Amino acid sequence: xxxxxxxxxxxxxxxxxxxxxxxxxxxxxxxxxxxxxxxxxxxxxxxxxxxxxxxxxxxxxxxxxxxxxxxxxxxxxxxxxxxxxxxxxxxxxxxxxxxxxxxxxxxxxxxxxxxxxxxxxxxxxxxxxxxxxxxxxxxxxxxxxxxxxxxxxxxxxxxxxxxxxxxxxxxxxxxxxxxxxxxxxxxxxxxxxxxxxx
Numbered sequence: 001x002x003x004x005x006x007x008x009x010x011x012x013x014x015x016x017x018x019x020x021x022x023x024x025x026x027x028x029x030x031x032x033x034x035x036x037x038x039x040x041x042x043x044x045x046x047x048x049x050x051x052x053x054x055x056x057x058x059x060x061x062x063x064x065x066x067x068x069x070x071x072x073x074x075x076x077x078x079x080x081x082x083x084x085x086x087x088x089x090x091x092x093x094x095x096x097x098x099x100x101x102x103x104x105x106x107x108x109x110x111x112x113x114x115x116x117x118x119x120x121x122x123x124x125x126x127x128x129x130x131x132x133x134x135x136x137x138x139x140x141x142x143x144x145x146x147x148x149x150x151x152x153x154x155x156x157x158x159x160x161x162x163x164x165x166x167x168x169x170x171x172x173x174x175x176x177x178x179x180x181x182x183x184x185x186x187x188x189x190x191x192x193x194x195x196x197x198x
Contacts, residue, residue, distance in 0.1 A: 010085040014151035015183035018081050025075040030177060032066040033135050054107040058098035069096050106191045113185035116156050127186035134175040142192040144173035150188040
C-alpha cells in the first residue's frame with residue numbers, strides 16, 4: 001500500500017488535518033474562545049454582528065482582542081505545516097474570523113469559495129487556503145462537510161458541478177480541541193450547524 005506524502009494527500013483530497021499540541025498557548029486560545037462565546041469581553045470595543053442568517057461574527061479584530069489567536073499558529077508551526085502540505089513557500093495571513101453558528105439549517109450549505117462561472121472567475125485565483133477550527137464543548141459534533149477531490153474536478157455550470165460532485169463520497173469534520181482543518185477554498189464544502197453555538 002502506497003502512503004501519500006503530505007503534499008500528495010493535500011493535492012488529491014483538497015484538505016488535511018493539522019493537530020494542535022497541548023500547551024499553555026492552546027489552553028489560553030481555548031479559554032479566549034470560551035470567554036468570547038459567553039460575551040465576556042469589553043462591549044465598548046467588541047461586539048457580535050450578523051453576516052449570514054443564523055450566525056454572528058466577532059468584531060472588530062479578534063487578534064486585537066487577544067494575541068493568542070496569532071500565537072497558537074506559531075506555537076504549532078502552522079506556517080511550516082502549510083508549506084509541508086501545500087508546497088506553498090510563502091503564505092500571508094489575510095484574516096482571522098471568530099463565528100458563532102446557531103442550531104438549525106446550515107447557514108452556508110454546499111459551495112466553493114473560488115470557482116469559474118461561465119468563464120468568469122469568482123473568489124480568489126489561484127484559490128487560497130483556509131484553516132477552520134471547531135472547538136469541542138460538551139460533546140463532539142459534525143461541523144464541516146467536504147467532498148474530497150472536488151477542488152480538481154471543475155464544471156463551469158454550477159448546477160452540473162454540484163450535481164456531479166455530490167455523487168462522490170463526502171467527509172464529515174467533527175469538533176475537536178486538537179484538530180484544525182486546512183483546505184483549498186475551491187473544494188466543495190458546507191457548514192453543518194451543530195447543537196451548540198461555536
